[in-house]
């Protein structure tokens with residue numbers, strides 16, 4: 001389980017997991033890489049390579065055992081554990097994310113923080129919104145692993161420093177800036193305009209747009 005897998009493969013594993021769960025709930029016991037490929041729009045060779053990193057080898061003429069793969073991926077993706085997350089910045093984007101059910105992916109938003117005193121004490125989707133002043137105290141008590149950052153760009157580094165000092169391990173950064181963090185803190189950047197530009201680029205090149213480009 002300590003296998004080091006390429007980042008592009010790691011990104012695709014949750015897709016496989018979710019799709020396999022659908023198959024299992026429909027009572028389908030096995031699946032071929034070709035069927036996975038058709039449904040997920042990922043090249044079959046890429047699927048076979050991805051799954052071989054996990055040590056899961058499909059059998060010719062049989063494919064993959066759905067239940068076995070689910071158990072394997074569950075352990076690999078630590079789907080048994082719920083990761084506690086917090087969100088900083090309950091504005092337009094933050095509010096939309098609070099409405100989303102992250103628990104489907106074994107992450108749970110347990111609290112949100114905002115600098116605006118009018119938001120303090122409210123809840124969205126049963127998630128409490130606290131004053132930013134209580135961030136460090138909350139983190140010491142609850143030890144969330146991940147923070148979602150949806151504050152204005154000017155506030156991003158300052159909040160990041162506070163989160164890091166309070167022990168955060170991962171940041172999902174929606175703000176349009178590169179954040180400075182120590183090596184042990186992982187950051188994922190999400191920028192819809194970059195995704196859109198990339199989509200437009202592939203459309204203009206008239207190439208199929210899928211999840212199988214290894215440079216994603």
Ligand SMILES: NC(=O)c1ccc[n+]([C@@H]2O[C@H](COP(=O)([O-])OP(=O)(O)OC[C@H]3O[C@@H](n4cnc5c(N)ncnc54)[C@H](O)[C@@H]3O)[C@@H](O)[C@H]2O)c1
Nearest residue numbers: 089090091092093114115150151152153155174190191192
């Ligand atoms: N990555 C993307 O694709 C994408 C898309 C949209 C917006 N954004 C970015 O997301 C961020 C939020 O956008 P928005 O439209 O929701 O903005 P917004 O102005 O609606 O919301 C920002 C919220 O942050 C709060 N805030 C301000 N300073 C704070 C601080 N120091 N600590 C805690 N909370 C603070 C404000 O009170 C407000 O509630 C911006 O940085 C924006 O550029 C990214």
